[in-house]
Amino acid sequence: MSTLQRDPEEQVQVLDENGGVVGEVPDLGDDELVEMYRAMRLARHFDKRAVSLQRQGRMGTYPPLSGQEGAQIGSTMALDDDDWMFPSYREHGGAVVRGVPLTQTLLYWMGHEDGNKMTPDTNVFPVAVPISTQILHATGAAWASKLKGDDEKAFICYFGDGGTSEGDFHEGLNFAGVFDTPNVFFCNNNQWAISVPRERQTASKTIAHKAVAYGFDGVQVDGMDPLAVYKVTRDAVEKAKNPGDRRRPTLIEAVQYRFGAHTTADDPTVYRDDDEVEKWKAKDPIPRLEKFLRETGRLDDESVDAVTQSVEEQVADAIDEAESVPRPEPSEMFESVYAEMPDHLREQMEDFEQLREQVGDEAFLRE
């Protein structure tokens, strides 16, 4: 049965906080379940290392994702290979599942232009920093696929609870409803938009409710339960491709919590209590899935250790690789502005290079 036709106030759950089964376990093979676990561990470990790189001055401002792995990995694993992903800025855990290497994510937050460059076979849009602007692009790409008769693709778009307040959220979902586009709108409701609590964003009882006004399904899911997230996302992806008598788009509200700061520039102790953080930490998606997998015989101490070791290696390698990339050349600024570099830009670039040759890099680089 589809999880999508239900009261938007009712939360879909498969695992309870202790990893006990309380819903219908999705149809995933043993390897896929273990892979789901590994991908969450990878995201968590990456996050820890990235925060510490920032602290050591080896990386710029970084937005941590710990606590949100269940939503990221559960949803991206529910996509088919040809589906498209439109991330916000916090989706690097899910991006790995969609084929974006960790090195690339590191380069982006280290301020390298190449960090935004997806390989041609990766259907992932660049990180969207201006809140909710990506929603319209996801609607437009989905709409284009429909106009072109590509019926086999779904387009998932991620944004936060705060993001639902922007006009672009309304416009993107409204177009999707009117033109019946194959979209999955995935709201990571992590309770906070920096220091502003969810209640300050909307007087609507749930975010999932908002879909009612756009004429399509809205569903709330326990976003820290990767199996539940997988299930609702999978149902939404399938419906996008085979709507039957329903509208293609779906709004998913994944209820979750960001354990850390909004970004490394933020101090959450100014606006939220430790008690609240502790309460949500009890719902941590990783031990939850781990317990389930251990209890069903899919993981044991040995395989957990192997996962630990392999994610640590993978992250360490990515960091080595990113840090061995040399500082980009100034010419990169001037490239890719237009298909062909106009004369005035070439002139600005050449003048700059000439001065740089005369006075040396030290005349420009601060620190």
Add this chain to the structure above:
Amino acid sequence: MSTQNLTLVQAVRDGLYTEMKQDDDVLVMGEDVGKNGGVFRATEGLYNEFGDDRVIDTPLAESGIVGTAIGMAAYGLKPVPEMQFSGFMYPAFDQIVSHAARLRNRSRGRFTCPLVVRAPYGGGIRAPEHHSESKEAFYAHEAGLKVVIPSTPYDTKGLLISAIRDPDPVIFLEPKLIYRAFRGEVPEEDYTVPLGEAAVRREGTDISVFTYGAMSRPTQEAAENLSEEGIDVEVVDLRTVSPLDEAAIVESFKKTGRAAVVHEAPRKGGLAGEITAVIQEEALLYQEAPVERITGFDVPFPLYALEDYYLPSVARIEEGIRNAVEF
């Protein structure tokens, strides 16, 4: 008058505090301005002092913030909305240019829009994508708006108070590179620095260099360096880029006959072109060399690994000034 030694961002806060204290109609609104005190702490402590009705955390929606502020202003309040970064002002652009800028004109003076839109602006702090651009020219281009870009703590407080008291909408762009770069003496009392008046930061006879915001300091540094080579530079800090202090520009230029403009915003369509035009129109016969534009490049502001190359550095400013002087 007693003074305090404040950073530029503290002067913003002090300006808000001072004006809120004496005028109940002034209120602050925006994303994270309340309990959090602003992501740069520009509104720190104001929430505790004035409460949730005057220091308002809004939903995350810039068009919503500025659009409702326009309604409030027309109704008699004096809102000071904060845009968290100037790079996130664009959702509010329609409200700013189609309404804030024109409400007086369209309603033939029946409705007015005394609001101040504040935003941290400019590059140089290793910020993520879309956090570093300088787009003052968009707003300076728009009739009905005033555009202020301070460069010292003293000016910041005085200009902000002037902006809040101004009967028309003001875009107040705060160079975040120098939010905490240095301190300056700021009176505790209220005082104003008039909008539309430039300040001569260094007198000189060989060339006039016009600048504002975060570029003011490297320009002064370049001027000092060049004085050792025998080039005597006058540095004029515009402080307000709309309206421009044309009289000050022309007066300085008539004295030196040469000019350069330094801004971190891109060159094409930037303020440097406007300043050059003023010089051409008002002082052509005094002109001894082309006006040098020392600006950001005509590229999207790069991610931070390249930003030091993008921003006009002391070396680029010196070179530009030499070009104009040696022409």
